[in-house]
Amino acid sequence: MEMLTADIHFSDLHAPVDIIDGRILFGASHITPFPHRLLRAVVVDTDDAVTVACLERFRDDPDGLDLVRPEQARDAADRLDTIRSHLLDWSILTIDRVSGLISYEASLVHSAPVFFRTAASHVAIDWDSSRLLRDTSVSIHWPVMMAQIAGMLAYTPQTPIAGLYRSLAGATLTIHGATVDARLPEAMAMPGAQDLLQDQSAEDLLYETVLLLMAARDFDSERTAVELSGGMDSALIALAAADISGPGLLSYGAQFRGAMGDAQRSRRDLLCRRGQFEDIVVPANRFPPFGPGSARRTPFGVWPQDENYPELFEAIFDMLARAGIDTLASGFGGDELYAVYTGEEAPDDGSSAATCFAYLTERGRHLALQGGAPRPQIVLAETSLLATAARSQRLLRRGIWPIYPYINPILARFVASLPWEYRRDRTVLRRALTDRLGDPVFQRDYAKESFREVAIRGLVENRDYLQSVLSRSAVLDPDLIHRDRISATLASDIESLSDADFGFVFRVLAICCFFDAGDQEL
Numbered sequence: 001m002e003m004l005t006a007d008i009h010f011s012d013l014h015a016p017v018d019i020i021d022g023r024i025l026f027g028a029s030h031i032t033p034f035p036h037r038l039l040r041a042v043v044v045d046t047d048d049a050v051t052v053a054c055l056e057r058f059r060d061d062p063d064g065l066d067l068v069r070p071e072q073a074r075d076a077a078d079r080l081d082t083i084r085s086h087l088l089d090w091s092i093l094t095i096d097r098v099s100g101l102i103s104y105e106a107s108l109v110h111s112a113p114v115f116f117r118t119a120a121s122h123v124a125i126d127w128d129s130s131r132l133l134r135d136t137s138v139s140i141h142w143p144v145m146m147a148q149i150a151g152m153l154a155y156t157p158q159t160p161i162a163g164l165y166r167s168l169a170g171a172t173l174t175i176h177g178a179t180v181d182a183r184l185p186e187a188m189a190m191p192g193a194q195d196l197l198q199d200q201s202a203e204d205l206l207y208e209t210v211l212l213l214m215a216a217r218d219f220d221s222e223r224t225a226v227e228l229s230g231g232m233d234s235a236l237i238a239l240a241a242a243d244i245s246g247p248g249l250l251s252y253g254a255q256f257r258g259a260m261g262d263a264q265r266s267r268r269d270l271l272c273r274r275g276q277f278e279d280i281v282v283p284a285n286r287f288p289p290f291g292p293g294s295a296r297r298t299p300f301g302v303w304p305q306d307e308n309y310p311e312l313f314e315a316i317f318d319m320l321a322r323a324g325i326d327t328l329a330s331g332f333g334g335d336e337l338y339a340v341y342t343g344e345e346a347p348d349d350g351s352s353a354a355t356c357f358a359y360l361t362e363r364g365r366h367l368a369l370q371g372g373a374p375r376p377q378i379v380l381a382e383t384s385l386l387a388t389a390a391r392s393q394r395l396l397r398r399g400i401w402p403i404y405p406y407i408n409p410i411l412a413r414f415v416a417s418l419p420w421e422y423r424r425d426r427t428v429l430r431r432a433l434t435d436r437l438g439d440p441v442f443q444r445d446y447a448k449e450s451f452r453e454v455a456i457r458g459l460v461e462n463r464d465y466l467q468s469v470l471s472r473s474a475v476l477d478p479d480l481i482h483r484d485r486i487s488a489t490l491a492s493d494i495e496s497l498s499d500a501d502f503g504f505v506f507r508v509l510a511i512c513c514f515f516d517a518g519d520q521e522l
Helices: 073-084 129-133 142-149 202-215 232-245 258-275 310-322 351-358 362-370 382-396 409-416 420-437 452-461 463-472 483-491 499-515
Strands: 004-009 018-020 023-026 029-033 039-045 049-056 064-068 090-096 102-106 115-118 122-126 164-166 172-176 179-183 224-227 250-255 278-283 327-329 401-403
Touching (some): 004 090, 023 049, 049 073, 073 090, 115 129, 115 172, 115 179, 122 129, 129 164, 142 362, 142 499, 202 409, 202 420, 224 232, 232 258, 232 327, 232 420, 250 310, 258 278, 258 420, 278 310, 310 382, 351 499, 382 401, 409 420, 452 463, 452 499, 463 483, 463 499, 483 499
Parallel strands (some): 039 064, 224 250, 224 327, 250 278, 327 401
Antiparallel strands (some): 004 122, 018 023, 023 029, 039 049, 049 090, 090 102, 102 172, 115 122, 115 164, 172 179
């Protein structure tokens, strides 16, 4: 759990600590954990350090904010070690009064990061990066930027904004003055495929693990909603939530048009009958990307790694908050859960990377290859962690805490240990859904939803605006990127583009809009 804001002045490290109205105060500095019923915070105050630990609560854990002043240093260390063994989300912010170092340590279950901006005299920390960027000059961190443009993984402490750092799953960031160092977690090897025990049901184990991960929390059916896209990942999460809460749980999702939308609607109806949800359906075509009301048109409004349809979810999350929802259960991370080992499936042919590199200069390609390291080597997929990090701010601004059962090292290691015939094409998930629905639709007739049609509409309808963004964008440095090739692709027949070309242009537009400040220079 990483929901805190802080402004820490290095001159205040020895000031006495007090707690007033949920804020931890010392001198002119403050640390403010985000108040939420699923979260708790513990302040450990000693002569040598002030430590603020934030935890996602188990059902029976106390809530609120506690101040502890241990008599022995060993007592403080033992308490922090206990927090590090917590199986849900946690974070530990430590202010070392002796060395002057400030460190931030996060669990592997990293639902929402914090961001850091440092200066010689203080460090600012916030789960909402836009507040850290407000009324300040911004410059680009080019290696990370180019890695993102090339579609390469860049789950690193550095962000595309120079001087803005992000907490990482399992990592410890240490701040001393304006310097930020990262200690990444030890590499975690995948378990490899294992044989199932006789009479052991992988489908039941998958479902029971998801169910237990969700039920461990204080699940309030009146204040919790579930995403229900009609897809496989959200389906299992929704069914588990319904088994915990009983009938009447609020569900929501986007509805697409055409034959794909008809099939999606049929699956949603099946799931709603089984789970007895109070379902909200929002037509996706009403919220195409990059439109005049889109948050993308606000500088730093939508992180480039975010999902393709924040316009839609901005509206949905507003509605959920107005309905009293403060917790969201989602199938995020399900796509990345199924490990593939060497020899089990044909390797990637590299066509997508070749397409990206065709738009970059030689120097741009060189920088892109530099921008993805260092990164943590853990069993959780970096793409999942990047997507949840990008999305988290939109949820937290509305007081909604996300639950992502698939993004959990326990579940990831279990699924990665299954024989290939269970992991291939997510067979274990398809079978688990058939067992619980009594209908083999996810095994027999399932075609995944695609946002491409709505995305095409967004590009076509807003082409003039997007061309103007491209023409002035500081992101498209001519020494690194062939701006004219991107502009020509945007001016072409969008519908006829290959998936690789379309994906690249969409990603570049999202990045350019993120940094766009009208006619102002970065």
